Amino acid sequence: MDFHSHTSVSHDVRGTLMRGFDAAANRRWHRRAGFDAVFLTDHNTVMGQPRVPPATPPWLCPGIEISAWRAHIVLLGDTAAVDGSRYNGSLDELLALLRTSDVAYGALSVASLPEYERNHRDRLQALAAAGLDGLEIVNASPKANEITAARRDSIIALARRNRLFVVGVSDSHGWGATSMVWNLVPVPASPARVDPCRAILARIRSGGVEAVTIVERHRLRAESGWPGWLTPVGALWESWRSMSPALALSWLVWVWGAWAARRAIIRTSLTRPPR
Incomplete structure (x- = not known):
């Protein structure tokens, strides 16, 4: 499954060649790439969510990506629109979003790459203490390709200490033919009897690092031996x-x-x- 993707209502898709990349097109893209489920997490809006979610895979799960203070926070869950301006003015406002995301929005919070690595590298423990639920450790966006293997290991160790889950994401905006990362999340064998999106959220909410198995296709990274x-x-x-x-x-x-x-x-x- 994919925990972070966009449609044409996101500001960085509107007006581009992918302006027709709506929820249906997003679903087709993820079907071709081999996904069973995908969270639609447009920037600061839920207008891209389908009125009637599909009843068969790939399932479209609700979410939103909030532009908070020097960070992008993905909220996973059936959230209403979130006023991002309440959370982008200071560190205290960012921490307030993490503290209240579950109660106020019924959502799990995930810090997105590359923003948290660039701007909050030394604050991850504070973000976790405030209520952060998960961390992206793989993001297919080229701008997120700066994290080294050693740094990724240290982030996973921090997540393990704080019972956070870790995920890899396509961050798809419609470009390209396929993904380079997938997440394996065990859910009940008969999804017709349960809401698959809620089953996924329940699994990652309580499973910590072990809740998700990340499968990443090889790509070059900025390591010390390869500038x-x-x-x-x-x-x-x-x-x-x-x-x-x-x-x-x-x-x-x-x-x-x-x-x-x-x-x-x-x-x-x-x-x-x-x-």
Whole structure:
């Protein structure tokens, strides 16, 4: 399942090429990527939620992403609209959101990457003490690719000490063909008899780190032995070495063809007689 995704009502989807990425399109995207359930967590609004949730997988579960003080907090659960301006003015307001999210909104709170790592790296224990329920440790957004394996291990250790759950998320805004991370969450074998979204929330509410098994497709990370500024070269190398011989040959043919076409155009322009 996926704990963090968006539709066209989010501010960073409206007006882009993905402006038609509504709840139905989000569901199709997650079906192709192999998900059974997905939380719709648009920025500061619940207007993207379907009026009638689907009765078959992939299930669409309700949520919202709040722009709080120097943090993005994902609330998982059937929340009404949340006035984010109440929580984005100070650290105290952020902590108030974490303290009251369960009682006021009936939701579990998850700190999203990369904001908490950039702005609250040394405050995670305080966030947990205030009532934070979970942490993203994988986010498919390129801007969230800065966390190292060692740092991730320390975050998991903190989550374990504080009985927080950890998740990986697509943070899908409609771009791309598939996901690079999935979450395995055991739920009752007969979901028709229970609300699958509530069953998922009940599992992660009480399960801590062990509640979710994260499956991540390999990608380069900013490790000490691989500087972040070299990741474009590394990504090309990773793609190349993962190809079959036939696929690698087809890439070479296309690259050679593009080079030859450009060279021919340049030659033609140089040899064309002046008018």
